Amino acid sequence: MERIVVALAGNPNSGKSSLFNLLTGAHQHVANYPGVTIERKEGYCRYRDYEIRVVDLPGTYSLTAYSMEELIARNFIQEEKPDVVVDVVDASNIERNLYLGTQLIEMAPPLVFAFNMADLAQRRGLTFDLEQLSRLLEARIVPTVGNKGEGRTALLEAIVQTAREGRGPRTHIVRYGGEIEEELARIEEALSRSDGELVHQYGTRWLAVKLLEQDDQIVAKVGQREVLDVVDKGVRRLRGLFRDEPEIVMADRRYGFISGACQETIRNSVERRHDASDTIDALVTNRVLGLPVFLLLMYAVFWSTFALGEYPMRGLEWLFGWLAAAVSGLWPAGSESWLRSLAVDGIIAGVGGVVVFLPNILLLFLAIALLEDTGYMARAAFVMDRLMHKIGLHGKSFIPMLIGFGCSVPAIMATRILENRRNRLTTILVIPLMSCGARLTIYSLIIPAFFAPHWRGPVMWSIYLIGIILAVVCAKLLRLTIFQGETMPFVMELPPYRMPTPRSILIHMWQRGWLFLKKAGTVILGISIILWVLATFPRPEAEHRSGLDEAQARQVALEHSLMGRVGHVLEPAIRPLGFDWKVGTALIGSLAAKEVFVSQLSIVYAVHSEDNADVLRERLRANYTPLVGFCIMLFCLISAPCVSTLAMTRQEAGSWRWVVFQFVGLTVLAYGITLIVYQVGRIWM
Amino acid sequence: MVDKMVAAQSPIRPLSLIKTGAKARLVRVDAGRGLNNRLAALGFVRDAEITVVSNGHPGPFVVVIKDVKLALGRGVAHKIMVQ
Numbered sequence: 001m002e003r004i005v006v007a008l009a010g011n012p013n014s015g016k017s018s019l020f021n022l023l024t025g026a027h028q029h030v031a032n033y034p035g036v037t038i039e040r041k042e043g044y045c046r047y048r049d050y051e052i053r054v055v056d057l058p059g060t061y062s063l064t065a066y067s068m069e070e071l072i073a074r075n076f077i078q079e080e081k082p083d084v085v086v087d088v089v090d091a092s093n094i095e096r097n098l099y100l101g102t103q104l105i106e107m108a109p110p111l112v113f114a115f116n117m118a119d120l121a122q123r124r125g126l127t128f129d130l131e132q133l134s135r136l137l138e139a140r141i142v143p144t145v146g147n148k149g150e151g152r153t154a155l156l157e158a159i160v161q162t163a164r165e166g167r168g169p170r171t172h173i174v175r176y177g178g179e180i181e182e183e184l185a186r187i188e189e190a191l192s193r194s195d196g197e198l199v200h201q202y203g204t205r206w207l208a209v210k211l212l213e214q215d216d217q218i219v220a221k222v223g224q225r226e227v228l229d230v231v232d233k234g235v236r237r238l239r240g241l242f243r244d245e246p247e248i249v250m251a252d253r254r255y256g257f258i259s260g261a262c263q264e265t266i267r268n269s270v271e272r273r274h275d276a277s278d279t280i281d282a283l284v285t286n287r288v289l290g291l292p293v294f295l296l297l298m299y300a301v302f303w304s305t306f307a308l309g310e311y312p313m314r315g316l317e318w319l320f321g322w323l324a325a326a327v328s329g330l331w332p333a334g335s336e337s338w339l340r341s342l343a344v345d346g347i348i349a350g351v352g353g354v355v356v357f358l359p360n361i362l363l364l365f366l367a368i369a370l371l372e373d374t375g376y377m378a379r380a381a382f383v384m385d386r387l388m389h390k391i392g393l394h395g396k397s398f399i400p401m402l403i404g405f406g407c408s409v410p411a412i413m414a415t416r417i418l419e420n421r422r423n424r425l426t427t428i429l430v431i432p433l434m435s436c437g438a439r440l441t442i443y444s445l446i447i448p449a450f451f452a453p454h455w456r457g458p459v460m461w462s463i464y465l466i467g468i469i470l471a472v473v474c475a476k477l478l479r480l481t482i483f484q485g486e487t488m489p490f491v492m493e494l495p496p497y498r499m500p501t502p503r504s505i506l507i508h509m510w511q512r513g514w515l516f517l518k519k520a521g522t523v524i525l526g527i528s529i530i531l532w533v534l535a536t537f538p539r540p541e542a543e544h545r546s547g548l549d550e551a552q553a554r555q556v557a558l559e560h561s562l563m564g565r566v567g568h569v570l571e572p573a574i575r576p577l578g579f580d581w582k583v584g585t586a587l588i589g590s591l592a593a594k595e596v597f598v599s600q601l602s603i604v605y606a607v608h609s610e611d612n613a614d615v616l617r618e619r620l621r622a623n624y625t626p627l628v629g630f631c632i633m634l635f636c637l638i639s640a641p642c643v644s645t646l647a648m649t650r651q652e653a654g655s656w657r658w659v660v661f662q663f664v665g666l667t668v669l670a671y672g673i674t675l676i677v678y679q680v681g682r683i684w685m
Numbered sequence: 686m687v688d689k690m691v692a693a694q695s696p697i698r699p700l701s702l703i704k705t706g707a708k709a710r711l712v713r714v715d716a717g718r719g720l721n722n723r724l725a726a727l728g729f730v731r732d733a734e735i736t737v738v739s740n741g742h743p744g745p746f747v748v749v750i751k752d753v754k755l756a757l758g759r760g761v762a763h764k765i766m767v768q
Binding site for chain 1: 760
């Protein structure tokens with residue numbers, strides 16, 4: 001069995017993903033490129049005697065050094081040298097799509113063009129002379145319809161044939177015109193006199209083109225003064241000649257090459273008319289109606305994720321409750337075996353705590369896949385852009401931030417819709433400030449305990465508002481400091497609306513769900529067990545527990561445990577916030593999941609498990625002032641996110657560095673703000 | 686003198702001033718290299734025909750270029766000079 005490595009390149013919205021799905025089916029693997037937040041999708045398929053590995057490169061419009069996606073795509077082609085590169089071209093929009101094609105031709109890998117969405121092109125009245133075009137582009141061209149499953153065999157056949165032939169010499173290449181060609185020749189000559197290895201890997205022509213474009217990465221790689229001097233002189237000469245940057249003139253010439261190739265081979269019998277997409281756009285991007293339509297759809301996303309997700313979530317909770325009871329039953333009643341505690345309170349509670357999110361994740365990604373595949377996502381970004389732009393984020397950042405009100409875990413995963421790394425990291429870092437559903441359980445314990453009924457609404461509202469304001473301020477600060485740099489100017493393609501296919505949506509959901517269970521699951525489980533150890537060991541001697549009822553025994557055990565001790569040790573540090581060791585212990589417990597704060601607090605106050613929350617509220621009222629109550633909520637809102645969130649940040653941001661930054665940053669912020677509120681508040685109260 | 690008259694007929698101005706439904710021809714993009722390259726890749730090269738689908742006062746701006754519909758921020762539309 002022979003192996004073939006295929007790289008799939010193409011513009012965003014060219015139907016690349018559907019073609020990838022078509023080629024590989026469910027045999028896919030999603031990961032991130034090391035250290036960056038960009039997805040790397042790989043899949044396998046078999047055809048005849050070949051095992052074909054397909055790597056889905058990030059969707060790009062060109063191959064410059066200006067964006068991470070483009071760098072990744074071109075480095076893969078140049079450094080890992082796939083056997084075949086397939087350029088997925090939207091056949092209804094050849095000219096723009098072939099711009100990437102010209103740059104692929106320049107890199108000279110064995111190349112195949114997939115003219116995707118061929119059916120749409122036909123309906124648009126486009127007819128191709130593929131034979132002639134294939135001669136001009138010197139590559140096989142296969143018409144495909146990715147979302148309908150047409151053209152798979154033909155494409156695989158073309159891939160195999162092209163891989164067998166390998167790299168061949170080209171006769172048609174993009175010619176940039178006399179003056180530029182002269183400079184390119186000079187640079188090529190200078191290159192051939194220098195480092196052979198670089199030339200061998202990248203080819204002189206491509207290196208020369210990139211050097212003349214003043215491509216940062218290649219300029220740094222070449223690095224030799226003699227060559228760069230030739231380049232500098234050439235650039236200056238051309239600038240004087242064209243009164244423009246050479247790279248812009250070169251882009252111009254590439255389009256010239258494309259229209260030359262298209263003129264003879266493509267017939268367009270129908271003028272572009274006002275189509276259905278334009279009609280829908282008139283509504284959803286309308287100045288007045290755009291925002292309400294957007295908010296309505298966002299409400300639908302939120303509702304389906306959390307309201308609809310609640311039923312399967314409850315089912316899963318019940319299942320894990322049943323499992324815990326069943327496992328617990330293996331030991332005699334009243335047993336104090338630590339093994340039982342590990343199985344029930346550590347492993348089952350830990351796994352259960354992760355798996356219950358699965359329905360949310362699946363539903364959220366169902367909604368996102370629908371929004372993306374239909375083409376609405378681009379419009380949503382368009383509608384929200386002005387507002388989000390002010391805080392240095394992208395229009396699309398709104399969606400993960402909104403999801404953050406339900407739960408940070410799916411929200412952080414949803415940042416995958418953002419292409420720009422800086423935007424994505426900023427959004428990930430501030431998401432925990434959106435007050436999630438788990439924190440609502442803390443507020444609903446505290447607020448009725450300390451505030452009169454007519455104050456409850458405003459207090460709750462103020463907590464949420466503080467979170468939003470802090471998120472906005474932090475995002476802006478991050479963009480002004482560590483994520484400094486030009487805010488991506490808003491330029492976005494509005495692809496025609498399309499009917500999504502169930503197949504691609506199911507694959508999308510399945511991938512996300514699996515990724516979540518596998519990656520986040522292992523980390524979250526590990527940390528849950530650590531927290532269980534902290535809350536369980538060391539155990540108090542038997543004589544300390546004699547004569548205590550169940551609630552008191554739990555209180556003594558927790559106080560005696562490492563977590564309780566850390567709570568005590570922390571007391572001097574959190575005293576200025578108005579907190580005692582009991583709150584401290586509950587705060588540490590809330591690292592596992594924010595709602596654990598409530599159960600930990602009821603343990604340290606020795607509240608019986610069958611008592612309702614009012615008993616605990618009464619004890620809180622007796623021990624703390626309303627100001628402390630407010631400060632507890634404030635601290636829980638801002639401080640260290642739960643371990644599931646941290647695990648998700650690790651997975652999505654690609655480095656523990658960001659996890660530490662998020663954890664420390666938010667905790668310090670929480671400490672500072674709570675300190676000010678408590679100390680200033682005390683003056684008045 | 687002749688140059689002046691031609692200029693008066695079709696002055697160079699930013700794309701943001703072109704009305705909904707009107708067409709214009711690209712002259713140059715007054716932006717940094719990054720944006721300039723991104724726009725070039727999307728088809729914003731010299732003499733490209735741009736149709737303004739909606740000049741969404743205020744806010745983003747929708748154009749059709751090379752058969753593709755694109756939304757541009759107003760800042761971007763200010764930097765694209767057309768005729």
